[in-house]
Amino acid sequence: MTDTSIETPFFDVVVVGGGPAGATAAERLARAGHSVALIDRAGRIKPCGGAIPPRLVRDFDIPPELLVARIASAQMVSPSDKRVPMPIENGYVGMVDREDFDEWLRQRAAAAGATRFTGGFKAIERQDGATLVRFQPAGKGEDGVPERCIATRLVVGADGARSAVGRHSIPGADKVPCVFAYHEIVRIEPAAKDADYDPVRCDVYYQGRISPDFYGWVFPHGETASIGTGSAIKGYGLRPAVERLRETAGLASAETIRREGAPIPLKPLKRWDNGHDVILAGDAAGVVAPASGEGIYYAMVSAEMVADAAKAFLATGNAKALATARKAFMREHGRVFWILGIMQTFWYRSDKQRERFVSICRDKDVQRLTWESYMNKKLTRRDPAAHLRIFFKDLAHLFRLVSP
Ligand SMILES: Cc1cc2nc3c(=O)[nH]c(=O)nc-3n(C[C@H](O)[C@H](O)[C@H](O)COP(=O)(O)OP(=O)(O)OC[C@H]3O[C@@H](n4cnc5c(N)ncnc54)[C@H](O)[C@@H]3O)c2cc1C
Incomplete structure (x- = not known):
């Protein structure tokens, strides 16, 4: 039951989910002067290995503590x-540690001007041309606490893998492997x-x-x-x-x-937005690197791109602007995702392949390129000869010319 005694507040954007993607999108939009509501379900630490590259620490000003x-x-x-x-x-x-990292990001979003709400997303409704986000506020004996509504122009679904916002609004979001x-x-x-x-x-x-x-x-x-x-x-x-x-x-x-x-x-969604009033970021949009399962950096980068697309939409009213987020992401990271996808299929297939894969990791060129690509999130171009050497070594492994 929705509480009708509370007036429905309006925010330019409602961000659902306060993990790395949601907190980043909320912060960026609030910093740009938009009114932002950030709704996050409290009380669960995100299960995560917590490994992040130096590029994330640098680009997102993460304090060393x-x-x-x-x-x-x-x-x-x-x-x-x-x-x-x-x-x-x-x-x-x-x-x-995600308990501290995520909360720090949410607090930074709030310091930038986002308004935090604690509760669980329920539904998106449309009434008289307005978009309404219904959620269940957290509280004593949640069943007794009435649901609340926020009116908005845009919903950012950053509620993680198997996103409820995505399933609600984006075709195919329920079928991500x-x-x-x-x-x-x-x-x-x-x-x-x-x-x-x-x-x-x-x-x-x-x-x-x-x-x-x-x-x-x-x-x-x-x-x-x-x-x-x-x-x-x-x-x-x-x-x-x-x-x-x-x-x-x-x-x-x-x-x-x-x-x-x-x-x-395991795979970015073909569409992140519904062409109208919903867009996804982070795990909700499927942006985790294949083979490694690295998702924190990509969640935050995709959220920046979603925030930029949202700003363009809010400024012009043209919902086509929302599609630019996915395009920008795939332009920057699509090739790496493609290569990692092939690696996962090829090397993780059997113990025989895994044995060969680990043996390749002895190679100093492989080590240097792997770490440089991981740390800086760029396929390094500094040493083209090393790429060539790896290419030929890979071929040798493929055709079993070397033993593990
Ligand atoms: C076991 C494991 C280990 C991993 N290890 C690593 C690693 O070492 N390094 C790495 O980079 N990545 C790792 N990942 C992937 C990484 O955790 C995710 O890619 C990343 O957290 C995605 O961020 P996000 O903000 O998109 O989603 P999430 O971090 O999942 O955040 C979603 C947020 O939405 C909230 N939410 C969900 N549903 C609702 C709702 N209905 N209403 C309101 N709020 C809601 C949640 O409470 C949460 O705060 C790992 C994942 C797993 C499962």
Whole structure:
């Protein structure tokens, strides 16, 4: 039941979801002078490994205190347990705890002028030409708290994978293929003393027994670590797989603080907007990098592009402007997503392929290009000879001219 005693407020934009995408879009639009309502469901920490590239820290002015660890290398583990170190030259991988990171982003959006509402999105309705967003405010015994409405010109759906806003408004949004990822947050001491564990190293497991089509990870977060895996195969036992991973990593006895999982979308949606009054950003729009599952950076970048498209729409009233967000994103990142998609299909297919993939990671050119691309989010062009060398080495692996 909607509370009719409260007047329906009006905001230029209603952003649904206060994760990295929603908070970024809300901040950018508020900074541009628009009135923005940011609705976020409270009380759940987003399940996430929390790895972010330096480019995100730089471009989005993230204060260093939010980084709970700075990772200096990765260790790639093959099906036969070969361990390949990949040190990071001139950089790092940052680790954030999502509980603090997301709240900090929401507070920054509020400081820029966005008005925060705590509650769950219910529906979008249209009345006399107006767009109304109905939501259930959080409160004591939520069932007894009446629903509320906000009138707006534009709804930004940033409510994550399997977005309710998307399913409501964008054809195809209910059919995005997903990997389901599950992780356990553990307290690292005292178990780490006897384990092959390094607080500044990410371990990445390419083993069919940990994931038949993705990978497993151990990501250090200071006093805790995220240990997880994922798979797109329905019914695959993620919990037993993490149990095996914890045993392999020597962290079976570490105290478990949280167990949680969530879907990761695998493909950008063909349309992000409904050509009228709704647009999606972040996981809701499907923008997570294939093969790595990296989504925080892409959520924030897509949100910036959505905010720019929204500004153009609000200024001109021309809803065609909304489509520019997806175009801008695909122009900038489409090629990387395409390459990573091929990598995932090719290398994550069998233990034999995974063994070869990890063995390729020994190559110094591969290491340098991988880290430069990850850290700076650009396919590096500085060393074309290295690309050529990798191309020929890849061919050699494809045609089995080298053994793992
Ligand atoms: C286990 C796991 C590990 C991962 N590890 C990494 C990693 O290490 N690095 C990386 O870059 N990415 C990682 N990802 C992906 C990353 O978490 C997402 O891509 C990223 O969080 C997307 O941000 P978002 O803002 O689009 O969505 P989300 O972070 O999902 O935020 C959505 C927000 O919307 C809110 N919401 C949802 N429904 C409603 C509703 N009905 N009403 C109101 N509010 C609502 C939620 O409370 C949430 O605050 C991982 C994902 C998983 C599942």
